[in-house]
Amino acid sequence: MPDSAFKVMAVLEKADGPVSGEVISNELGITRAAVWKHINELRMMGYDISSSQKEGYRLTRMSNKLLPYEIHKKLHTKFIGKKMRYLENTPSTIWAGKQLCAEGDVEKMHGMVIIAEEQTGGVGRMGRAWVSPSGGIWVTVVLKPHIPIDHVFMITMAGSVAVARAIRKEFSLSALIKWPNDIFIGNKKVAGLLLELAAExxxxHYCLLGMGIDANISLAQFAPGLRDLITSISAELGHEVDRAAFLARVLKEFESQYLLVESGEYDTIIREWKSLSCTLEHRVDIRTLKNSFSGEAVDIDEFGALIIRKDNGKLERVIAGDCFHQ
Known part of the structure; x- marks a missing residue:
């Protein structure tokens, strides 16, 4: 992202009215030609900026893109999101994360957030396609965790808690967690998470936590067969939301939960996850690669496995699979 252009943006934002190119030039120590160039860059990023020879430049509308500049103005974290990579489109932000980790120092990238306006090849659990049109929040957090490998799933749990809490706090919507990593409002999915890791x-070596949130998405953008299963925040509220402010809230919530994981406070994460679960104490159908069965979801253990009391009374521990509420 061109930092110089956002220095011009900062001047426009603090002005009470139009600002001449000469004033911007003098304040930033750049040429009038450079001011004009940066104004055009800002327009290409979605900002509406009027101009006249008599008055100068005026910011008339903010960009609706999920720009790091806008997120950082509202971000209150210690390390999550302090570094960001912004992409107009990409196959998936997790794919972009893998590329970065293969080429750079992961320790230095710890906490980096990769943002895409649109994913052309988004994936969910078990390699399923994830519809990722513009208007959503498609991000991946790059992490270099210092935790036992058998507790890495706690990162997904921390992310699920963070997204559910952020939706509840920001919009007063009753978001709940459906095992293993989906966020629901009512009986419709609004967000999902995916954790990929490189380990030996x-x-x-590193973890990539992908988050996909249907923020400002019209349900008409989804295939007819999905509209009864999926919702968006804007559809629930009846109006679009400030994606930058909301993502800043999600990242703040995630950092708080992630620090609990790093400090080994797994019980705290599990208690919070249980309090937000819409799966526990419900009858469910489970499908794994090996078998299918039904029963009551009674608990979740310290490794993120769902405990099912089957109809024959026996307890079954489900590490991975699909869970369908009855």
């Missing part, structure tokens, strides 16, 4: 033996 007991060492985790």
């Amino acid at each position: 033996s007991d060492t985790v």
Whole structure:
């Protein structure tokens, strides 16, 4: 992102009215030609800026893109999101994260957030396609965790808690967590998370936590067969939301939960996850790669496995699979 253009934006934002190119030039120590160039860059990023020879430049409408500049104005974290990569479109933000981790120092990228306006090849659990049109929030957080490999799933739990809490606090919508990593409002999915990691033996080289949130998406953008299963925040509220402010809230919530994971406070994460669960104490149908069965979801263990009391009274521990509420 061109930092110089956002220095011009900062001047426009603090002005009470139009600002001449000469004033901007003098304040920033750049040429009038450079001012004009940066104004055009800002327009290409979605900002409406009027101009006249008599009065100068005036910011008339903010960009509706999920720009790091806008997020950072509202971000209150110590390390999550302090570094960002912004992409207009990409196959998936997790794919972009893998590329970055393969080429750079992961320790230095810890906490980086990769943002895409649109994903052309978004994936969910078990390789399923994830519809990712513009208007949503499609991000991946790059992490270099220092936790035992058998507790890495706690990162997904922390992310699920963070997204549900952010939706509840920001919009007063009753978001709940459906095992293992989906966020629901009522009986419709509004968000999902996916964790991928590179590990060797007991060492985790890096984790990539992908988050997909249907924020400002019209349900008409989804295929007819999906409209009864999926919702968006804007559809629930009846109006579009400030994606930058909301993502800043999600990242703040996630940092709080992630620090609990790093400090080994797994019980705290599990308690919070349980309090937000719409799966526990409900009858469910489970499908795994090996078998299918039904029963009551009675608990979740310290490794994120769902505990099912089957109809024959036996307890079954489900590490991975699909869970359908009855």
